[in-house]
Amino acid sequence: MKGVWGLAIAAGASLARAQSSSSSALTAAATTVAATAASGAPSLFPYERVQLTEGVLAELCAALKNDSLADLFAFGSSSNSTSADSTVEKRSNVKHSCKVMPGDAGWPSERVWDLFDILVGGNLIKAVPLASYCYPEWPNYNADKCATITADWLTSNLHMADPTSIMLPLYEGRTCMPSPYSYTDSCEQGGYPTYAVNISTVAEIQLAVNFARNLNLRLVVKNTGHDFNGKASGKGGLTVWTHYLKDKEYYPTFTAANGYVGPAAKFGSGIQVWEAYEFGKSIGKTFVGGEAVTVGMGGGYTAGGGHSPLSSMYGMAADQVLAMEVVLADGTFITADSKENADVFWMLRGGGGSTIGVVTSLTVKAWPQLETTTVTFNFTVSDTPSADAFWAAIESYLENFETFVDAGTYGYYYIGADSDEVGTEYAGDHAYYFRMESFVAPGKTVAQTEALLAPWFKVLDNLNVTYTPWYNHADNFHDAWSAAFPQEYVGTDLVKTASRLLPRKVFQSTELLKQTWEAYRDAVEQGLFIAGFHISGTGIAVDPPTDNAVLPAWRDTLTHVIVGSEWNFTSSWDVVETLSLFVTEWMDVLREIAPDSGAYMSEGDLLEPNLQESFYGSNYERLYALKQEYDPTGLFFALTAVGAEDWEVQTTDPLPYSWNTNGRLCPKST
Template sequence: MKGLSAILSVALLAAPSLQHAAMLPPNPDKVLTPNSSNAPAGCKLLASDRGFPTNETVVKELPKAVRKQWGTLGPDWTIKATSVKDVQDAIKFAKTHNIRLSVITTGHDFHGRNNGRSGLRLDLSGMVEPIVFAPSWKEGDVLTPPATTACPAGNGSEMAMGPSLKPKKYRFFRRHGPGDEEEGEEEAEAPPASGEGSAGECAKLIRRSLLKKRHGPGEEGAETDAYNVITPVPGQQAVARVSAAIVHEVFYLAADKSNLFVMGAQHGGVSAIGGWMQGGGHNPFAPDYGMQVDQVVEMEVVTADGKFQKVSESKNPDLFWALRGGGGSTFGIVTAATVKVHPTIPIAVGRFILNSTSPKLYDSLAHFLQVGPDLRDKYGVMGYFYHMPKAFQSSLHMPGKFATLENAKAAFEPLVDDMFKMSGGTVRPQVQYTTYKTYAEWYAALQGTEEMEEAGEKFLTYYDGSDGSVPSQSQAMENPLQIVPFAMKSPQNPSRRSLHVRDLSKRDEEMEMYAMPMSRTYLDSRLVSAQDIKAIPLAQLSAALRTSFVPTVQGIAMRGFLYGGGKQAAPKADAMGLNPAWRTSTYHLIMNAVPGDARHDYDISALRRIFPRAGAYVNEAAPQTTDWKTAFWGSNYAKLETLKKRFDPDNVFFCTPCVGADMWTYDDERICRNPRYPSPAGTAAPQTLPNMQSKVGIASLPGVKGVPNALAPIIEAFMKNGTLPKTMPDFHAGNGLNEADMMAGGMGFVQAGAAGGGNMGGMDMGEGEGQMGGMEGMDMGAESEAGHSHDGKRARSLATSLW
């Protein structure tokens, strides 16, 4: 029962009744009454405002859009894009109807910018295309993947079913026929239509493959490779074209087949070209290769006017400049990019943990920070380290020519001796040395791979949803309804959820999976240069570090990254929109605690005082930073803001903290033009926390309260005494929980039929039967729980549980 206990404990954290300060799920949100309010002038529309698009309008203009869970926090509608046209349609819809547009790919966003409480969410997780590698690239070269349907799959004939933040395996099948070629707007032609297929479509394709149905080369339905393999040419710069939904782990393992590696994030479940790249793309080998924005040679982007274009140093260079460091969801939607890839390298790693209960431990941390730049320059030491109130942990590595055991020992043994002597600890740590032949081998040891998870060698981390085999922690926090059935199905091995296609039921085939946002996580960070950190006396630096670790904050820790110099520092400060602080920094220091919407009572003001010139990384920083424009973009902010006004004059892409965020005000999801723009110095970017005292936002508008989690009592009982009901509710057939309970728990997304007759809090829920508090319910019987009707007469429920 250990696995079941672990899974249910995650779900338990989602129960609103527990009021866990650090790990609350997104709270239930008010269901607004349509046509009951008027939006103030200059404001985006909310669901209660007159003029907000009706369900019939949404279904007509965005047939793929789905309604959010009843009474839960999140955008009113979500559209999962599988083509450039889908992206264009979503942007046009949000702009035409004056509603908020949120963008999500993998859901990995500490600020929660991808989880607006109104409007439309554009989900890019279906933008999956085969990766195209090439031994060289020059301006004008076109790397075009074949038109394909991508099917999430397990090993062999299995089909991965379920939402995920972790990489999925994909099997690609040729797609042909009318409409496959999309015409781009003026500047460029979009690639052939490709993307993730529906579960039903994929089940048919995989079944045909299992039956070994013959296809000619390039024939529709023929299986094709997820990537091509090339032979790198010495002296030539290899590249790869990658689509928006491809995550780092998939990219890493594909590149390895050509003896190449990719500049990428520590966490393999992050999109390779999303907000991580557009915010700069910091990576553990930046001193040798530069930031990820230094690797990009071309981007494919849809701008706020709906135009698809390819941008580079010679094609729309101003937009290319802004997209490289200006931040995601700000200047346009990047659907694909071509980036440099490099010959794979050996890597040596030195791991140790230094434990101490003495305050002197901070002296050893200060010492490490001051000698780190020298270790980098002399021994090639770079990468990750972690500091907790009573421990320091190293996962530092040495790449390329430095990847030898002799070099590693020369770097680490004196370092550990000195740190131990200064720490007040009682046991000198022993360093574990490991060498890896390739980048992919190093990554697998650091983070694990999908195959390792399937073999039971790696359990879920905080961010992971594994390979689609079990909901991620953040998804469980969104809605525990989706997690209990798995645990009941396979309590000893909850991480498996791939299905043989022969076992797929009709309702499985009609499922759609959507990217889910991670819980908001408050943290703070500084980008500190070697010059500044060496100029501070060790005792003063130690005291500032110790002050930042507030003992009352649960789970507080510092994540540190040793970078700097070399190719990271080579480009000029104004070469692109990237914060110039990245070019001069040696350390990226992040102070964080466990996730949650509640603010944490820690800060790094002491570090700000001793490092007044330090900037911060926008994706891993405090949203309440008062000098946010300078801290996140430095001297490049003024140009970025000018370009924001040029490329997005109507602010279709609103997010905060983002470039131009203070052009708007935010009050409990009421987003309005800021009459006092620009905000005065010392003012934070708009804060997006709920405001129950709002006079204009959701709290003040007509509607009914959000709904609690119907499974909370079951989960709490299990955690208290280990008991579960003899039979678990069947969330599909409507057994066990009545309609009110299902609505209370949140049965998933609902796509409203154009002719649907029911209405719940103003939301068309299809042919509902029965009443619930004066509002018509939704038919959740065996025939309609996942019914897909092309004539629009029946609602489609995209339930988040699978069993």
């Protein structure tokens, strides 16, 4: 073989040999630095021991006999690189230029992509939109596969098992969905990344990070794609897909750098909530994770703070983290805890995903096995004497929020107006419904839960509301949770949401509580729906940490309120834009009720006014400074992430810039 291709084969063999010959040294390093939990840091997983090193890069350079090609994979300037005057140094220090896209002169040639594929062990994927199998103009058209994809389109499993698909395609640009879910009869690549690496080792992440940074490519990180704002998408991007990093290990006694001594577990960043909860049951422990089955523990969920059915007991997901392993923007692989790389540790626990690195694993606290009761029920306006009685029942729920949260419980509910009890069909619809997806009472028996709910239910009885609560109890959290939280429907582009955290003082003020209740009713009357939670970010069983970047407003929250608008599958972009703006503007009502609070970034509004203050609060100045220190070129980006204000997505849809990820990523226009 000749040319780059032949050199690629040699380079791939060189990398394989280097990794193989380095394996004993890497194992020794792991043994020396993090041999046991008692050392204050967990042992590296096998996939974390396979690392890119300067020695490996030197062998690669020798095999290629081409410094320019070898430099594409070199570490950034803040690493231990010794080539201070190299091409990669110059590239790494170029700040804020438009990311290279397919068709640009700087886009890698097919042979360079071939070289990259060999270096990542054949794990490079040339991505296509998942629904492209349904379109005859695409070369991969397959009617049988299309039928399967269409039948499963609304399930989370389909999208999380694809390297670039996301669960809410509105935020990649609605560019390729199967009929009947598509507003158009065409399929385009849109905001779905162009390539993805199915990660199996740390070395592959390092190679991808270095390659993207040195060539100024748009880098995207995907775990499951379960995200409300499209973080796992980006036009022309290269995706680091960590979904299959599924290792886990339990430490009966773990001594953490922050002084914690007790049970803990280390999870690969691809572990999802259902896997963590199952693991907890198997060892007689409980872990703090999301309510949704498909949420990834080590992705944007924990990085964004991470609220949980257990938050009113044990706090946020970010509060549980004792250590983490991370590949930084310069390609280096580190362990971060409260003493080692403490700034990174602080930032990645609440400071948002897609900021300064790719988490490969995290070590979290394990709590005792916890008996749990869940309660599910609903009622509609037809189950009440009148609309006023319906809304009085809602008011009574709000009046009990403080009591419920202070008992360590969690409630996930919907309020709207639709005969199908989904969303709100149209403004002025009076088919009101209330649906308690699940009231979760950790540590409580059925009898204790009944007693806690009795004051609210007494009001419902006095109002002649008909409801039938279903109580489910288990001696462990997993079994109670799994019965109460089935997999959610995803895959549609029909909803735009905004959110607000309402603090305790709102519910201790007669006037503010009345305003909140009136706001709920007004939202539904105007065609919106509410998805809400009674919840706190300060667990009753623990003291909240003071050394992480969780939005401070979470610590005094009693409810996280999501308000949304809907449209049809065939709605035009004009309708999407109009209704999106309406949701953002309506939320001023709740912002005025709680002006000093904020919003949960992972379920927030892309158009949120004062986004940095709302999502990050008083932490933002420090977060932004760390972003510039650890990622000066802006390799990591998301529309709601730290530093997003420096960039714009030059959206190709008929929308304002940065309304989705379907466009070139460039420094913000002045």
